[in-house]
Amino acid sequence: MNRALRLLPVILVIWIVGTFAWRLIEPNDPTIRSQLVNRSIPPFQLAAAIPGAAGLKSADLATGKPRLLNLFASWCVPCVGEAPILAELHRRGVEIDGIAIRDTPGGLNAFLQRYGNPYSRIGSDPTSRAQLALGSAGVPETFVIDGKGVMRLQHVGPIYESDIPIILDALEKAR
């Protein structure tokens, strides 16, 4: 008993040092994942982000065909990097809807003119309400939504060229 007690501090020190070493070698992944993956997307209704274009409501996403929902903003720098990839996906026949987070029609128009507009509809989310309802934590984020309006994949951060097969595969599986 006495001997075991004397070993206790040593065990504690090894445990603490081990925990530090483990988290230093393998840092915590700070990515926030939506808990709604494989569940129906929540109802929302957003006004058109630019005058003359179509707004976006959750029912627009359940059209019997899988589609992409892209959360972006004209003030978001990584979104610029993602734009050519979205254009490429659009060229391959992928239907993309957008939600513009905290954006102005002026900024958005300039962004779309400069980097292209692959979106069928763009809803405006001036106070991140739809973003919070979807369980998203930033821009850009992209969701694969199947024909019934069920979220099938969440892609956090910009889509790189190397992500195209993953996105296309998820769209195929959601069919």
Added chain:
Amino acid sequence: MRLFVLALALSLAGPAIADSNLPPAYWAYRQLPDPKQEAKANALMEELRCLVCQGQSIADSDADLAGDMRDLVRRRIAAGEKPEAIRTWLIERYGDWISYRPRAEPITWPLWGAPIVLLILGGALVAGRIRGKRA
């Protein structure tokens, strides 16, 4: 070389302006007119984690998204919703992680039980010492 440094500085200067185009949401930096409701909202906001600055509560954070979350909390409290319902709504979307107050579930039982276990152990230790001195 100087040109390269300038180009590098300019390329780094871009992300600094990555802030949203819109002013803060209406209730982001305003208190609710009813002090009781504001107290309820504030208590909840201090226990909700900011999605951007992950070590801060939304009451402390100046991130746009934290402001939008405060707006959401105050609006719902003003509409008569219970704070626990709002917390549950957020946990449904972001997981237990979003709330600083751990829920009493099997996985958190050790957390709630630890103080009691430590108190009993400490009590036993003190009792042992007192008895040891008397002997």
